[in-house]
Amino acid sequence: MASSSMDMAATMNDLPDVILSIIFSSVSDTRARNSLSLVNRKFLALERSTRTSLALRGKARDIYMIPTCFRSVTHLDLSLLSPWGCSDLLSSASSDPFLLAHRLRLAFPLVTSLTVYARSPSTLHILLPQWPNLSHVKLIRWHQRSSSPHLGNDLVPLFEHCQALSSIDLSSFYHWTEDIPPVLHAYPSVSKALKYLDLLTASLTDGFKSEEIQAITAACPSLTKLLLVCIFDPSYFGCVGDETLLAIVANCPKLRVLHLVDRASLGSTRGEPDDDGYTREDAKISKVGLVDFFTGLPLLQELVLDVYQNVRDSALSLEALHSKCPELKLLKLGQFHGICMAIESQLDGVALCSGLVSLTIKNSADLTDMGLIEIGRGCCKLAKFEVEGCKKITMKGMRTMASLLHKTLIEVKISCCKNLNAVASLRSLEPIQGQIERLHLDCVWEGLEEDGGILCFDLNEGLCQSFEHEYGSKRKKSRYSSDPDPSSFCMQSNGNGMFSKSWDRLRYLSLWIGAGVLLTPLPTAGLYDCPNLEEIRIKVEGDCRTGHKPSQREFGLSCLAYYPRLSKMQLDCSDTIGFALTAPSGQMDLTLWERFFLNGIGNLSLYELDYWPPQDRDVNQRSLALPGAGLLAECLTLRKLFIHGTAHEHFITFFLRIPNLRDVQLREDYYPAPENDTCTEMRVGSCWRFEDALNGRQIPD
Amino acid sequence: MGSLILEALNVRVEGQGDKFLVFAHGFGTDQSAWQRILPFFTPYYRVILFDLVCAGSVNPDYFNFRRYTNLEAYVDDLLNILDTLGVDRCFYVGHSVSAMIGILASIRRPELFTKLIMIGASPRFLNDKDYHGGFEQEEIESVFVAMEANYEAWVNGFAPLAVGADVPAAVREFSRTLFNMRPDITLFVSRTVFSSDLRGILGLVKVPCCIIQTSKDVSVPASVAKYLKNHLGGKTTVEMLRTEGHLPHLSAPAMLAPVIRRALSR
Numbered sequence: 001m002a003s004s005s006m007d008m009a010a011t012m013n014d015l016p017d018v019i020l021s022i023i024f025s026s027v028s029d030t031r032a033r034n035s036l037s038l039v040n041r042k043f044l045a046l047e048r049s050t051r052t053s054l055a056l057r058g059k060a061r062d063i064y065m066i067p068t069c070f071r072s073v074t075h076l077d078l079s080l081l082s083p084w085g086c087s088d089l090l091s092s093a094s095s096d097p098f099l100l101a102h103r104l105r106l107a108f109p110l111v112t113s114l115t116v117y118a119r120s121p122s123t124l125h126i127l128l129p130q131w132p133n134l135s136h137v138k139l140i141r142w143h144q145r146s147s148s149p150h151l152g153n154d155l156v157p158l159f160e161h162c163q164a165l166s167s168i169d170l171s172s173f174y175h176w177t178e179d180i181p182p183v184l185h186a187y188p189s190v191s192k193a194l195k196y197l198d199l200l201t202a203s204l205t206d207g208f209k210s211e212e213i214q215a216i217t218a219a220c221p222s223l224t225k226l227l228l229v230c231i232f233d234p235s236y237f238g239c240v241g242d243e244t245l246l247a248i249v250a251n252c253p254k255l256r257v258l259h260l261v262d263r264a265s266l267g268s269t270r271g272e273p274d275d276d277g278y279t280r281e282d283a284k285i286s287k288v289g290l291v292d293f294f295t296g297l298p299l300l301q302e303l304v305l306d307v308y309q310n311v312r313d314s315a316l317s318l319e320a321l322h323s324k325c326p327e328l329k330l331l332k333l334g335q336f337h338g339i340c341m342a343i344e345s346q347l348d349g350v351a352l353c354s355g356l357v358s359l360t361i362k363n364s365a366d367l368t369d370m371g372l373i374e375i376g377r378g379c380c381k382l383a384k385f386e387v388e389g390c391k392k393i394t395m396k397g398m399r400t401m402a403s404l405l406h407k408t409l410i411e412v413k414i415s416c417c418k419n420l421n422a423v424a425s426l427r428s429l430e431p432i433q434g435q436i437e438r439l440h441l442d443c444v445w446e447g448l449e450e451d452g453g454i455l456c457f458d459l460n461e462g463l464c465q466s467f468e469h470e471y472g473s474k475r476k477k478s479r480y481s482s483d484p485d486p487s488s489f490c491m492q493s494n495g496n497g498m499f500s501k502s503w504d505r506l507r508y509l510s511l512w513i514g515a516g517v518l519l520t521p522l523p524t525a526g527l528y529d530c531p532n533l534e535e536i537r538i539k540v541e542g543d544c545r546t547g548h549k550p551s552q553r554e555f556g557l558s559c560l561a562y563y564p565r566l567s568k569m570q571l572d573c574s575d576t577i578g579f580a581l582t583a584p585s586g587q588m589d590l591t592l593w594e595r596f597f598l599n600g601i602g603n604l605s606l607y608e609l610d611y612w613p614p615q616d617r618d619v620n621q622r623s624l625a626l627p628g629a630g631l632l633a634e635c636l637t638l639r640k641l642f643i644h645g646t647a648h649e650h651f652i653t654f655f656l657r658i659p660n661l662r663d664v665q666l667r668e669d670y671y672p673a674p675e676n677d678t679c680t681e682m683r684v685g686s687c688w689r690f691e692d693a694l695n696g697r698q699i700p701d
Numbered sequence: 702m703g704s705l706i707l708e709a710l711n712v713r714v715e716g717q718g719d720k721f722l723v724f725a726h727g728f729g730t731d732q733s734a735w736q737r738i739l740p741f742f743t744p745y746y747r748v749i750l751f752d753l754v755c756a757g758s759v760n761p762d763y764f765n766f767r768r769y770t771n772l773e774a775y776v777d778d779l780l781n782i783l784d785t786l787g788v789d790r791c792f793y794v795g796h797s798v799s800a801m802i803g804i805l806a807s808i809r810r811p812e813l814f815t816k817l818i819m820i821g822a823s824p825r826f827l828n829d830k831d832y833h834g835g836f837e838q839e840e841i842e843s844v845f846v847a848m849e850a851n852y853e854a855w856v857n858g859f860a861p862l863a864v865g866a867d868v869p870a871a872v873r874e875f876s877r878t879l880f881n882m883r884p885d886i887t888l889f890v891s892r893t894v895f896s897s898d899l900r901g902i903l904g905l906v907k908v909p910c911c912i913i914q915t916s917k918d919v920s921v922p923a924s925v926a927k928y929l930k931n932h933l934g935g936k937t938t939v940e941m942l943r944t945e946g947h948l949p950h951l952s953a954p955a956m957l958a959p960v961i962r963r964a965l966s967r
Contacts, residue, residue: 549866581730581878582952584945585919589877591864602860619737619951626851626880630860648731648757650883657858683711683758 017046024050048072054108055080055115057663059688064100068107075113078104078127079140083687084667085117097126105130112136112164118173119143124157134162136196138169142203142673145174152183159187167196171227174203174671181212184219191219200227200261203671207231207263209238210247217251224299226252227259229266232283232309242289249296256301256327262308265334265362269541269575270442270512271389273418277365279335283309290317291324300325306334306362313338315349322352332360332386340378342370351378358384360413365390369397376404386413386440394419398428406432410505413440415512421446426526433501440510445521502529509533515542515576515593519556528562535568536560540597544578544614547587550596558600567607573597573614574644574670580616580623590614595627602634609638613645620674623647629654644669649686656693664694703785709763712751712782716743720815721788722965723749725779727797727821728890729878730948731756734796738950741958749791751782753799755890757882764886772798772897776805783813792965794818796950797875797920801899804933807908817910818964820957821918821947823925824899824932826875832900833924840872841895848879848888855884874947875920903932910937911964913957917945940964 012020024046027033037047048069055077058065104127113136118124128134137158145154154175158165180199184191197220199208207229208216217223226248230240240260248258285307294300294317303325305311314336321328331353333339339361340349350359351374359375359382361367367390376382382405387393398420402409409432414425421444429436509530513519519538540555560566576593583589593614611632615622622645624632629651632641640663641655647666655661666687668674706712711732722742724735732750742748752759754769768774779802783791793814795803800822807814825834827841847868851861861884865877879891910933914926930937940960944953 581881582946582948583874583877585870585874585917588866589864591877591880592866595862595864599862625864626884627860627862627864630855630862634860649759650757650761650886653761653883686758686760689760 013040013042017042020046021050025052053077057665058082059691061688064103066103066107070107071109073108074110075115075136076108076111077115079115079117079138080665081117082665082691083684084665085119085143085673086684101126101130113167114138115140117141118154120146121154121157124154125161128157128161132162133164135164136167136169137162137165138171139173141174142172142669142671143174143675144672145176145179151176152179152186155179155183156186159183159190163190165190166193167225168194169196169198171198171200171202172669173201175201177204177206177208177212180208181215181219184216188219193222194220195222196225197223198225198227200229200259200266202266204229204263206236209236210240210244211238213240213244214247214251217248221251222254223252224254225257226255227257227304228261229263230260232262232285232307233264234281234284234309239284241284242286242292245285245289245293246296249293253296254299255297256299258297258300258302259304259306261304261306262334265306265308268539271363271416273389273391273416275389275391277363277389277391278337279309281309283307283311283335285311287313287317290314291320294321294324297325299327301327302330303328304330304332304360305336306332308335311336315339315341318350319348319352321350322354326355328353328355330358331356332362333364334362335364336361337364337366339364339367340371340374342368342374345374345377347374347378351375354378354380357381357408358411360384360386361388361390362386363389366392368392369394369400372397372401373404376401380405381408383408384411384438385409386415387417388413388415389417391418393417395424395428398425399431402429403431406435410435411438412436413510415440415442422522422525423447430526434504436503437505438508438510439503439506440512443511443513443517443519443522445517445525502531503527504532506530506533508535508537510537510539512539512541515540515544515573516548516550518552518554520554520559522556523559523562530563532565533563534565536563536566537570537572539572539575540614541575542577544576544590544593545587549588549592553596554599555597556600557598558603561603566604569604569606569608570610570612571597571601572610572612574612574622576614577617578614580619580621580625582616582618590616591625591627594625595631598628598631601631602636604635605637606635607637608640609635610642610644613643615645620672621646622668622670624651626651633657639663642667646674649683649690652686652690653693656690656697661694664690703781706778706781707785710751710754710759710778710782712749712786714747714749714786715739716746716748718744718746720746721749721791722746723751723779723783723791723793725751725793725795725799725803726753726756727795727799727878728753728755728894729757729881730796730951731758733758734948734950737954738958738961741954741962746792749782749786749788754778755882755886761883761886766889769889769893771893772802772805772899775802776809779803779806780810780813789813790815792816792818794820794961795822797821797823797947798894801897804899804903804906808902808905811907814908816965817906817908818913818961819910819929820913820949821915821921822912822929823921824903824929825897826895826920827898832928833922835920835922835925836872836875836895840869843868844872844876844879844891844895845888847876848884848891851880851884852888871919873919878948900928900932903929904934906934909935911967912937912939913942913949913960913964914939915942915944915946915949918947920947938964938967 033047037044049072051070053075054070054073057080059082111131112133114134115138117140232240315338340351356379372393414420422441425441578590580590613622613624624643624647633654636658638658639660643666726732726734731752754764793803800819803817807817826836828834828837847863851863854861865873865880868876879887912926912929926939930939942949944956946952949957
């Protein structure tokens with residue numbers, strides 16, 4: 001009798017292969033896929049046939065051990081082979097690089113997208129011909145470009161061998177701006193077909209000049225995505241002005257994604273919150289120029305104009321953006337002033353761009369609380385809002401805006417805004433606390449006066465009268481909707497400052513903190529209850545050469561143990577500057593700081609950690625020191641550890657103590673990466689001995 | 702035996718020229734400490750670089766605790782390298798303890814070394830009656846306390862947390878580099894360094910020497926440079942470097958390189 005119910009129950013195995021295949025295709029997590037493939041042979045075959053993306057990790061030397069079961073892979077990442085950044089992927093591995101490249105082709109016949117670390121063009125000359133259908137290539141090189149005067153030499157193999165090329169990503173490839181136009185010019189058939197070009201490279205010291213931008217866009221009329229570092233500073237020859245913008249739209253009218261970022265803005269350091277927000281000079285971009293620019297890009301969906309020089313009175317131009325670019329979903333503006341006038345309750349300027357899903361405002365000197373509210377009313381579909389370096393906005397404005405966007409806003413960044421310290425930023429998001437998924441804030445603990453009474457603007461009276469009329473009528477229409485009155489959101493809060501709800505949906509937290517400032521106040525500042533926080537990024541910035549010592553022994557990483565699901569961390573101390581071995585007498589060297597930062601990290605149950613050690617700029621050294629190695633070795637739950645710097649053999653062997661550690665790599669992904677022959681800390685032999693020891697252990701799962 | 706030592710100690714020969722020039726680093730760093738000095742010499746000399754066996758970049762399995770109990774074993778390594786490379790005459794630049802290794806090597810094989818150039822050298826670090834080596838017994842003790850704490854922690858699976866900043870300022874600059882190795886090797890090597898006393902054999906040196914002294918080196922007081930000049934057996938000069946610190950090849954390479962070149966040419 002009991003058996004009949006068992007016969008009826010269907011299992012996964014009964015599903016037709018086609019459906020299983022579709023299900024498997026949507027699984028992206030590697031470990032989940034590995035587990036699936038262990039179930040039975042059918043699942044193994046299905047998993048392998050639906051795995052389309054693979055990153056090879058292993059020794060370049062052992063490349064004869066390439067797995068041959070992943071034949072459906074279309075995206076192949078070869079940039080992480082060991083040792084990282086090795087000088088000649090193919091020649092160091094075996095005596096016959098052509099045979100090796102051929103084996104790669106046999107193992108992965110369907111590759112159309114390739115990521116590869118290319119120290120020299122010879123690697124590409126051997127590798128690229130293996131896949132004539134390559135359409136996307138990402139080149140990576142953090143080591144210096146060779147000083148060969150032949151411009152574009154590094155890129156010639158790409159254009160020569162990949163006739164189907166449509167997408168090139170050079171954002172992590174050390175090159176000069178002068179390398180690009182000649183090679184585009186020399187291979188017109190490829191250039192004309194290019195759709196995606198990412199030249200947002202941090203290694204460029206100057207940015208592309210106007211003539212170069214015009215040459216590039218003229219050579220690639222089919223571009224739909226273009227990302228460029230340029231110079232907006234008018235005191236430079238070749239700065240971007242109206243003519244450049246017009247040339248871009250004239251040459252590439254099909255653009256959907258366009259990023260023009262000033263070189264100075266690419267730097268990773270935060271600005272100064274006390275700056276009044278205006279640069280000394282204005283950019284050479286006029287209102288008319290901007291309007292014509294927008295007119296020429298009707299298909300635009302994503303626009304980044306990170307100008308770094310003043311663009312004043314931009315409201316009218318931004319209104320044109322709305323009418324000329326109806327598909328626009330993402331907008332980032334750097335150093336644009338007057339983006340909305342906030343007069344009475346009229347919507348103007350950027351607030352008219354009602355289709356925006358993501359908006360980033362950087363260094364807008366005259367943005368006020370009223371402006372924020374206007375944007376909140378106008379850009380009513382915003383899911384992501386970022387504001388940086390705006391001195392005039394306060395907690396009230398931010399909170400009102402958050403309430404207005406309660407239906408859609410899930411990602412927020414507040415940085416370098418003088419009147420929004422950590423506590424104020426968190427309080428301003430209280431109305432939507434339960435729905436925020438990703439958050440960035442600066443850990444500035446120094447307070448402003450607590451304004452106990454008024455939490456936000458009273459939307460029912462005063463300045464916003466017609467707004468009330470507008471909203472009031474909507475309320476009447478949707479009587480049965482569960483839309484609560486936004487003003488009621490504002491007022492919800494306990495008087496004593498404790499947050500009643502938890503940050504239920506918060507998965508990702510990004511923090512900025514000055515060197516020497518403690519992290520410990522974080523939970524009590526308002527982030528006490530984050531039950532689903534999985535990933536955290538902490539950037540520490542400051543100059544440790546002024547002679548002061550940290551006030552306590554611990555930076556406070558242990559306080560993150562409050563977050564039960566925290567498993568992934570990036571701790572970036574790369575902009576913490578100090579002395580390594582050559583500290584003058586009386587000064588502290590970086591080992592003291594490293595101990596301060598990492599103390600307590602063993603108390604967190606981290607699964608994956610990326611660590612950028614502090615650096616000694618004078619000798620271009622970013623190295624793991626003794627206390628760092630010891631403290632990292634106390635993270636006994638780690639499975640993946642990536643150190644973005646160097647470490648010598650004595651210290652990396654400390655990590656062999658971590659029982660389940662599986663994937664470790666030293667990645668010097670900063671400019672310029674030290675050459676192996678001058679930097680002995682990452683000797684190939686040391687890396688291989690360590691990896692042999694690491695891989696020789698039994699891993700239970 | 703020969704090629705094993707070349708591989709184990711990461712020996713490299715760079716540059717072109719008809720004369721050999723050896724750069725030997727001090728404890729706690731490795732040959733990369735010379736990387737900014739190197740370009741000044743590779744056009745004119747065949748430069749030989751290597752790592753000491755205790756350096757952080759050398760496989761720690763090679764450090765034989767029974768063998769490296771005093772400086773003589775390090776001298777053996779140096780002479781092995783030179784013999785394997787077939788060098789019969791060379792110039793030698795040694796920093797800190799490598800300067801002392803050079804002195805011992807030149808006593809054993811005087812014909813091998815044309816000239817010894819010593820940076821931050823000292824025959825004995827501990828002060829003695831009538832001898833100012835620079836460090837008091839208590840200061841050296843404090844270094845050992847820190848290193849022993851690190852060793853205890855490391856052996857028991859904890860993080861070694863004592864760093865340069867934890868010892869008194871007088872010893873800090875010198876010992877900072879010593880913390881840059883594995884804790885057991887560090888402790889062992891520190892004992893070797895602070896217990897060595899080469900004053901008695903200085904007179905046996907016949908090779909010409911040049912002592913390079915920075916204007917303020919907390920680890921090597923000016924009196925030590927004078928002591929060396931007065932007691933070394935061969936012709937000895939002292940060159941002053943107008944910069945401070947114990948590691949001028951790291952902190953002021955552009956100032957140090959011409960001084961070395963002058964010393965090599967005389």
